[in-house]
Amino acid sequence: MITVMKFGGSSVGSAEALMRVAKIVTEKEGGKIVVVSAMSGITNFLIGTMENGFRDPEGAAELFCERHMDVACKLFEGEALESYKRDFNERLDILKDLMVDECARIDPYFEDLFISQGERFSSLTLAHLIESMGFDSVALTSEEAGIYAEGRPLNGTADLEKTSLKTNMILRPMLQDGVIPIISGYYGVTESGRALTFGRGGSDYAAAAIGNAMNADCVEIWTDVNGFMSADPRVVTDAKTIEEMNYSEAGELAYFGARVLHPRTIEPVQRKHIPLRIKNSYDPDNPGTVIHNLSKRSDNKLLKSVAMKVDLSIITVSAADIAYRPIIVAKIVEKLADAGVAVYAISTSLSTIAFLIHNLDVKQTLKNLNLLDSKDIERIDVKSNVALICVVGDSLLSYQGFSGDVFGAVKEVGANVEMISEGASDVSLNFVVPTDSVTEVVKVLHQKFIVGEGTE
Numbered sequence: 001m002i003t004v005m006k007f008g009g010s011s012v013g014s015a016e017a018l019m020r021v022a023k024i025v026t027e028k029e030g031g032k033i034v035v036v037s038a039m040s041g042i043t044n045f046l047i048g049t050m051e052n053g054f055r056d057p058e059g060a061a062e063l064f065c066e067r068h069m070d071v072a073c074k075l076f077e078g079e080a081l082e083s084y085k086r087d088f089n090e091r092l093d094i095l096k097d098l099m100v101d102e103c104a105r106i107d108p109y110f111e112d113l114f115i116s117q118g119e120r121f122s123s124l125t126l127a128h129l130i131e132s133m134g135f136d137s138v139a140l141t142s143e144e145a146g147i148y149a150e151g152r153p154l155n156g157t158a159d160l161e162k163t164s165l166k167t168n169m170i171l172r173p174m175l176q177d178g179v180i181p182i183i184s185g186y187y188g189v190t191e192s193g194r195a196l197t198f199g200r201g202g203s204d205y206a207a208a209a210i211g212n213a214m215n216a217d218c219v220e221i222w223t224d225v226n227g228f229m230s231a232d233p234r235v236v237t238d239a240k241t242i243e244e245m246n247y248s249e250a251g252e253l254a255y256f257g258a259r260v261l262h263p264r265t266i267e268p269v270q271r272k273h274i275p276l277r278i279k280n281s282y283d284p285d286n287p288g289t290v291i292h293n294l295s296k297r298s299d300n301k302l303l304k305s306v307a308m309k310v311d312l313s314i315i316t317v318s319a320a321d322i323a324y325r326p327i328i329v330a331k332i333v334e335k336l337a338d339a340g341v342a343v344y345a346i347s348t349s350l351s352t353i354a355f356l357i358h359n360l361d362v363k364q365t366l367k368n369l370n371l372l373d374s375k376d377i378e379r380i381d382v383k384s385n386v387a388l389i390c391v392v393g394d395s396l397l398s399y400q401g402f403s404g405d406v407f408g409a410v411k412e413v414g415a416n417v418e419m420i421s422e423g424a425s426d427v428s429l430n431f432v433v434p435t436d437s438v439t440e441v442v443k444v445l446h447q448k449f450i451v452g453e454g455t456e
Ligand code: ASP
Pocket: 008, 009, 037, 038, 043, 044, 118, 185, 186, 199, 200, 201, 202, 203, 204
């Protein structure tokens, strides 16, 4: 029995939190592999330091050191503290060198290397803590553990085959000897030995990659909430934790909804049918949410969750007969790709194509779209401050009348539907409403379809 346990930034962000984590890990039966994020706030701090052009490397190193040592002094004393300091300083020297090495910055993967430093320290702290409790534990960087990644800087994808070869070689003997490996999340190593991050929040994905590679029996994502919720509890007071979901539902929710899970976490575990559990490190007895192959809905409710995303804009590009000129669509999509924006929905008509993006991406997107040939494009319109609602549930589209029921409820609160995306996935129905009516819509849908009878 192998469990991969991943702990997020707030779960390793203080001495108290680390103690809770160490207890959870050591009490877990069977072989366990632990993956950690950096302490909360550390990745942002590193990014800030870099964006400041490393103006005050000494001051930055001092702050970094203080934050970690504050915690270490609460956890260790005597020889345990000294031994921690030795390992810590070794890694700190590397971090300090990176802050002053101007040549290193030329490497396209430098940013990945720098912003992934936090994980190398949090893993060290937890491994020392578990050791101090009388267990065998070792801190491993992703390089040492053998998490392989490929892709462009800041946007890595795990190479599952290579990862499997290496991690099995490194980690299996440790598990057999009862050693608990504590691995840095967030990044993998490229063929050429460079650190490559998996995007913000990527430690979840690193854990899933290790779960896949090691054929784990379960991957647990330990965070500071009880799991996926039926709605944002700040909007809907009677929102409840979802006990179980299938992989596709969780994937859609992770993509659109609350930041409980990095959306890419699903794929590596789904491939091997490994159950994924979301657990709360502040409330370990809470069952959380389990994500696995679900053949049947457990509670007869069609809808699992109503998620929302605000601060979005609809960009509408008009061009004559665009539906018959796919090459123009291709050019528009290419410009979006160049701008590197996430597109949350697309819809087309004979002479327009509309897509939904974040407000913050509008400027760059317009700049790129304006590079298109003016004889191809007639007009570009922007509608700002709209919100996306994403209702998630298994096989929604196979229930006749479901959309009608949903939009009937939206009409009840008098909200105008600005854009609809349905049919792309069997587990979600997405539509856009003005921001000022979004919470009303979420509330009514939650009440009707999750608390109440809804469509059965
Ligand atoms: N520490 C990284 C971040 O803040 C990765 C993670 O937490 O998953 O994005």
